[in-house]
Amino acid sequence: MAGNRETQLIGSGAPSRGAGPDFAVPRVRVQDLIDSVNSLRPGTLGTELAGGTELADLINQLRGLEDLKSAIACAQARITVAFDAAQRSAESDLGVPVAEQGRGVGAQIALARRESPARGSRLLGLAKALVAEMPHTLAALDTGQLNEWRATLLVKETACLAAEDRCAVDEELAADTGVFDGAGDKAIITAARAAAYRRDPRSVTQRASHAATERHVSLRPAPDTMTYLTALLPVAQGVAVHAALSRHADTLRPAGDTRSRGQIMTDALVERTTGTPAGICGVEVQLVMTDRTLFQGDSEPARLPGYGIVPAGWARTMLAGNHQAGHDGDLKLWLRRLFTAPRSGELVGIDSRARFFPAGLRRFIQARDDTCRTPYCDAPIRHFDHIVPRHGGGPTSLSNGAGLCEACNHTKELPGWTARTGTGRARHVIEFRTPTGHHYASTAPPLPGTEPPRTGPPGTDPPIIAALHSRRSRRKLRHYVKALKFARVTELQAA
DSSP states (O other): OGGGOOEEEOOOSOOOTTTOTTOOOEEEOHHHHHHHHHTTSHHHHHHHHHTTOOHHHHHHHHHHHHHHHHHHHHHHHHHHHHHHHHHHHHHHHTTOOGGGTTTTHHHHHHHHTTOOHHHHHHHHHHHHHHHHHOHHHHHHHHTTSSOHHHHHHHHHHTTTSOHHHHHHHHHHTOGGGTTTTTOOHHHHHHHHHHHHHHHOHHHHHHHHHHGGGGOEEEEEEETTTEEEEEEEOOHHHHHHHHHHHHHHHHHHTTTTOOSOHHHHHHHHHHHHHHSSSSOOOSOOOOOBOOHHHHHSOOOOOEEETTTEEEOHHHHHHHHTTOGGGTOOSOOOOOOOOEEEOTTTOOEEEEOOOOSSSSOHHHHHHHHHHOSOOSTTOOOOOOEEEESSOGGGTOOSSSTTEEEEOHHHHHHHTSTTOEEEEOOSSSSOEEEEEOTTSOEEEEEOOOOTTOOOOOOSOTTOSOOOOGGGGSHHHHHHHHHHHHHHHTTOHHHHHHO
16 A cells, blocks of 8 residues: 555746755645545445455555555645745735735645644644755655654654754654654654754753743633633643642542542632632623523523533523532523524524623624634634625625634735625525635534424425514513523423
């Protein structure tokens, strides 16, 4: 399998600034690679396995495929650098200042590789380092002696070095020296750090001191309606925080507290950070759920912005103020109705009753888009953007509005990038066009209660139920809000 790699270099094309005069634009026989991969799909592979393939052959195939993955990653790195060079050359011919050349390259790479824009920028930096400064690591990647992740580790651990020192470390850790034979991730990191420190101890020390400026706190979803709250801290502060929480737990446990040590530490962290044992301190949560889930015990899951899908029972328990939902005491509740089209789930209307939040249109877009609308980007919404810019005649309307993260909003405004509202689909669609002419579509995520697409004949969708807008329905909604506000669970179940 490893001998069938369809990778070829052709020495033609525009030179890359900083990559040297021998830089060559790579070309890969992509269709041949695609045909090779298609030959391994379950139908063909299943027939081969049924024929009695030897166990050793199966292991050889796994190793060959792993080598192929590494070779493809190497080819992608070369193509990435070639694209960056070509883009900069084209912009230079157009008179774009040097400082502004190459903007948006990472975003285009991300879309092509189905990655987030942040990941695309990191892949661009990795490719530049491998091609321009670390040829031995690139060769090891090409031959399968390193995979893409371990090549990334080597690039990361040598990022603080000057170009000549980085090349020296790359040569010292070349794959043919046997340094990485049987080595895992930690061994590779250790070897790279030691080699970097020998070359330039001052830069490595400065990097360690500079790391304190990168401290931050992040929040990521975890299974079963949990989250990971992560803090990147200097080692002294991190140890101090953990020691304080540990002492607190060690004090309560002997006194008869039935919670586990980890639970006590977690509860203490929440209380000391928010000032309340519940951890709820005046932050709007915006839990999105259907009326059937809220009032009729339906199993349709709800959606919690910033987290994702949560079970229906958990959502009802949280609104009822139950201790098992992770908080104590009553919550102040607002019921904001969202009206969606049947079957498609397209958001068509919204109530706006809270007086101290942003404008209703922004809430509408936030509820519809949930996260950044750039394909493959799951970053939180930071900007509410005109899809067609105001200076281009775009109106300030729901259909022309989109939620984007800050980076994607800036990228969209670069020369050659355009966006427009798509048509012909049930939910809101944005079509992006990159400077290379490639098109990518983004469809708004389905809201809770959206039915899956059906293959029945057209015209079978039921009409919008007028009762949702009736006076009787509004009275019922107000009644249920009062029941929730005072956490009268019995009354809620009886309804």
